[in-house]
Amino acid sequence: MRQLDNRILRQYKMKKLAIISVLALSGMLVTSCGSDPTDPGRDYMPDMKYSRAYETYADHSNLTAKGVNYNNRPVAGTVSRGEEMPYHLPNDSAGYAQSAGVVDPLPKLNEVEMGEAERMYLINCAICHGTKLDGNGPLYKGGAGPYAAKPATLVGDAKIEALTEGTLYHVMTYGKNLMGSYASQLNRKQRWMVAQYIKSKQTGAKGDAPAGGSDSTSAATPATAAAQ
Amino acid sequence: MIHYRRIAKALVSLVLVVISCLFGNDLFAQANGQALFSANCASCHAPYKDLTGPALAGVEERWGDNKRLYAWIRNNQAVLKTGDKYANELYLKWNKTPMNLFPNLTDPEIDAILSYIKSVPAPNTEGPAGGGATATSQGEDNTLLYGILTLVLAVIALILLQVNSNLKKLSDDKEGHPSLDPVPFWRNKAYIALIAILLFCIGGYMTVTGAIGLGRTKGYNPTQPIYYSHKVHAGTNQISCLYCHGGAQEGKHANIPSVNVCMNCHMAINEYTGKDKLITAEGKEVDGTNEIKKLYEYAGFDPAVSKVWDPSKAKPIDWTRVHSLPDHVYFNHSQHVKAGKVQCQTCHGEVQKMDAAYQFAELSMGWCVNCHRTTQVQFKDNGFYSIYQKFHDDLKNGRIDSTKGITVEKIGGTECQKCHY
Numbered sequence: 001m002r003q004l005d006n007r008i009l010r011q012y013k014m015k016k017l018a019i020i021s022v023l024a025l026s027g028m029l030v031t032s033c034g035s036d037p038t039d040p041g042r043d044y045m046p047d048m049k050y051s052r053a054y055e056t057y058a059d060h061s062n063l064t065a066k067g068v069n070y071n072n073r074p075v076a077g078t079v080s081r082g083e084e085m086p087y088h089l090p091n092d093s094a095g096y097a098q099s100a101g102v103v104d105p106l107p108k109l110n111e112v113e114m115g116e117a118e119r120m121y122l123i124n125c126a127i128c129h130g131t132k133l134d135g136n137g138p139l140y141k142g143g144a145g146p147y148a149a150k151p152a153t154l155v156g157d158a159k160i161e162a163l164t165e166g167t168l169y170h171v172m173t174y175g176k177n178l179m180g181s182y183a184s185q186l187n188r189k190q191r192w193m194v195a196q197y198i199k200s201k202q203t204g205a206k207g208d209a210p211a212g213g214s215d216s217t218s219a220a221t222p223a224t225a226a227a228q
Numbered sequence: 229m230i231h232y233r234r235i236a237k238a239l240v241s242l243v244l245v246v247i248s249c250l251f252g253n254d255l256f257a258q259a260n261g262q263a264l265f266s267a268n269c270a271s272c273h274a275p276y277k278d279l280t281g282p283a284l285a286g287v288e289e290r291w292g293d294n295k296r297l298y299a300w301i302r303n304n305q306a307v308l309k310t311g312d313k314y315a316n317e318l319y320l321k322w323n324k325t326p327m328n329l330f331p332n333l334t335d336p337e338i339d340a341i342l343s344y345i346k347s348v349p350a351p352n353t354e355g356p357a358g359g360g361a362t363a364t365s366q367g368e369d370n371t372l373l374y375g376i377l378t379l380v381l382a383v384i385a386l387i388l389l390q391v392n393s394n395l396k397k398l399s400d401d402k403e404g405h406p407s408l409d410p411v412p413f414w415r416n417k418a419y420i421a422l423i424a425i426l427l428f429c430i431g432g433y434m435t436v437t438g439a440i441g442l443g444r445t446k447g448y449n450p451t452q453p454i455y456y457s458h459k460v461h462a463g464t465n466q467i468s469c470l471y472c473h474g475g476a477q478e479g480k481h482a483n484i485p486s487v488n489v490c491m492n493c494h495m496a497i498n499e500y501t502g503k504d505k506l507i508t509a510e511g512k513e514v515d516g517t518n519e520i521k522k523l524y525e526y527a528g529f530d531p532a533v534s535k536v537w538d539p540s541k542a543k544p545i546d547w548t549r550v551h552s553l554p555d556h557v558y559f560n561h562s563q564h565v566k567a568g569k570v571q572c573q574t575c576h577g578e579v580q581k582m583d584a585a586y587q588f589a590e591l592s593m594g595w596c597v598n599c600h601r602t603t604q605v606q607f608k609d610n611g612f613y614s615i616y617q618k619f620h621d622d623l624k625n626g627r628i629d630s631t632k633g634i635t636v637e638k639i640g641g642t643e644c645q646k647c648h649y
Contacts (some may be wrong), residue, residue, distance in 0.1 A: 038509070041444070055555075056480070057481070057549070107288065123471055128468070146465065147497055177280040178280050180495060181492075183489055185471070185474055
């Protein structure tokens with residue numbers, strides 16, 4: 001009788017222990033599921049999550065140790081398909097002076113391409129030079145913005161309007177004074193397109209009609225294209 | 229009489245004219261000075277900040293002699309050739325950056341510019357007094373409050389139950405009913421069953437949500453090496469998303485901008501003067517100017533040493549990746565941004581209102597598929613979808629309701645192998 005009592009008591013104690021441990025475990029589960037925004041959490045099946053191949057922005061610093069020669073730059077002396085030919089003038093005052101003579105390799109942009117050039121201008125340039133090309137973009141805001149230097153007035157400043165497309169391209173490629181290089185954001189073709197866009201805005205603002213000039217022909221081409 | 233009046237009238241009008249001329253001239257000169265400064269000088273000079281050229285406040289005192297200064301402004305190259313000591317030192321100090329020539333500026337015009345420079349007040353170095361924007365986010369800790377309330381109520385309910393049973397026992401004793409042995413509540417089967425069911429429900433709910441959330445990182449907001457506020461850049465200063473992340477329209481990845489893109493603007497912007505306070509996710513206030521200094525460290529740029537930044541000294545910034553899709557699913561940004569013409573905000577939330585960018589969307593498969601089921605493909609004027617001739621014809625004939633349009637699902641946007649291959 002006494003033995004039975006002991007056994008029941010022991011079983012009862014075991015049960016109690018089990019209940020307590022379950023409670024404690026669930027408590028731990030609850031507290032561990034905190035929402036720390038700086039913690040990315042856990043993965044399951046990480047072998048399907050992370051690429052075995054080296055993807056963009058993957059750390060490839062260990063490749064040299066593995067004896068693999070890797071350089072993430074285009075091979076010197078090559079031009080990628082559809083890309084304009086490289087620009088050879090150096091980034092110095094002599095190169096700047098020479099750039100005036102560089103001729104735009106692109107044909108005159110049609111309406112759709114000009115729209116694309118305008119889009120690129122608005123994304124990359126308008127932030128300083130203004131949507132109206134008046135050198136008063138949201139970063140300068142007539143001196144109230146965070147950018148202290150006045151960006152060049154692209155339309156309406158005789159000095160800037162005197163620059164050729166080649167010089168505009170040179171400046172976009174290397175930057176000038178406080179303006180940085182935009183070669184990483186706009187490829188060669190896009191830079192020439194933006195140069196054409198700026199030039200077209202300058203001539204467009206200048207005269208309503210130098211009659212019979214290049215303006216009227218440029219106005220005529222889209223019309224004839226539409227007619228055909 | 230009449231004569232006197234006439235003379236008096238003439239005198240008064242003369243005085244008025246003279247006064248208006250004087251004041252008018254003065255006003256005109258001031259406005260002129262500002263206009264001239266902004267047209268000729270402001271690209272390279274600011275009154276109190278070194279830009280491409282030196283800060284101009286106190287320029288007359290530095291030169292001492294106005295004649296030399298005027299000559300310098302008109303043709304600095306000629307002054308350099310005369311061997312002027314101050315001019316040559318200045319030229320060397322500014323890395324031989326040649327100043328533009330302004331031969332057409334007249335003496336009064338230069339006077340106007342100089343007087344405008346004098347009239348500009350020095351910037352307040354102490355910074356604006358805090359605008360008291362201490363709006364503590366209310367309603368965040370409500371869950372804790374509810375939890376405590378529930379607990380308190382539960383305890384009260386338990387006590388009342390206990391009191392009730394005690395009272396019952398007392399009244400039973402009084403009336404002489406034979407009472408059963410009292411069962412303590414931890415051995416009461418009803419209590420145990422109740423607690424077990426409760427635990428099962430809570431535990432099950434947490435297990436399910438936890439399992440669904442495994443590998444998903446909605447709301448992930450890691451601490452970045454530089455505190456970069458999208459709100460300041462894309463919101464306040466209206467920089468387009470594609471200015472920095474132009475890769476989103478070109479290819480698979482929306483690229484992380486390299487240091488030179490930061491330096492396009494931050495060569496000139498070296499302090500944070502915005503009105504909005506920068507607050508981290510943990511609620512700490514951040515000094516924006518200090519964060520720009522961190523950028524300069526990565527860029528290898530020290531404005532105190534040289535105003536010209538040498539990009540070859542830069543090293544990349546180790547940003548922590550926020551959005552990460554698993555390798556077994558293919559996602560292409562340009563497909564969505566360029567061909568699909570989807571706004572960045574659709575998947576990334578209103579980034580222009582976020583300080584540090586966090587993951588806005590779930591990025592789960594259900595989330596992708598739901599959007600593909602409901603989103604209409606922009607068929608109109610979009611060369612990318614010209615291949616779907618039948619759909620175009622059906623739309624024209626009215627066989628497909630043009631208000632409902634073609635969803636991404638209809639052109640195969642929910643096929644497994646579209647994203648998993």
